Amino acid sequence: MGKYIELTPANFEEVTNSGVSMVDFWAPWCGPCRMIAPVIDELAADFDGKANICKVNTDEEQDLAVKFGVRSIPTIIFMKDGEVVDTMVGASSKQAFTDKINSLL
Numbered sequence: 001m002g003k004y005i006e007l008t009p010a011n012f013e014e015v016t017n018s019g020v021s022m023v024d025f026w027a028p029w030c031g032p033c034r035m036i037a038p039v040i041d042e043l044a045a046d047f048d049g050k051a052n053i054c055k056v057n058t059d060e061e062q063d064l065a066v067k068f069g070v071r072s073i074p075t076i077i078f079m080k081d082g083e084v085v086d087t088m089v090g091a092s093s094k095q096a097f098t099d100k101i102n103s104l105l
Contacts, residue, residue: 002048004040007056009063017082020104021052022097025068025075027059032091033074039094043101051101080104 005015007023015021024040026033044053058065058073068077068084078086078100086100 002044002046002053004044005052005054007054007064008061012056012064013082015052015054016079019052019081020050020101021054021079022101023054023056023068023077023079025056025058025065025070025073025077027057027073029059030073036074036091039097042094043097046098047101050105078104 007015040053040055047053056064058070072089074091076088077084085104
């Protein structure tokens, strides 16, 4: 079963530079972030081997949040081969995330 990938400055580029990646910028104190956490877990299982489902704890990795211009959380960025191709801000449905990932695969 797939599990999401916790991103840090040390592994960010390596994980996201090829293929499709969904990166959830979140924080433990954020209600909407906690609300979509089970969805992120499900997506990691659904897309295991097809896309990278990742999370960045903005409390611990503020530099990454700044680098990607994250101003509110949750912010979900979609990357293809290391380039940001789309961004969603706020909680959304599993179907919305699934549709976006599938459109990039």
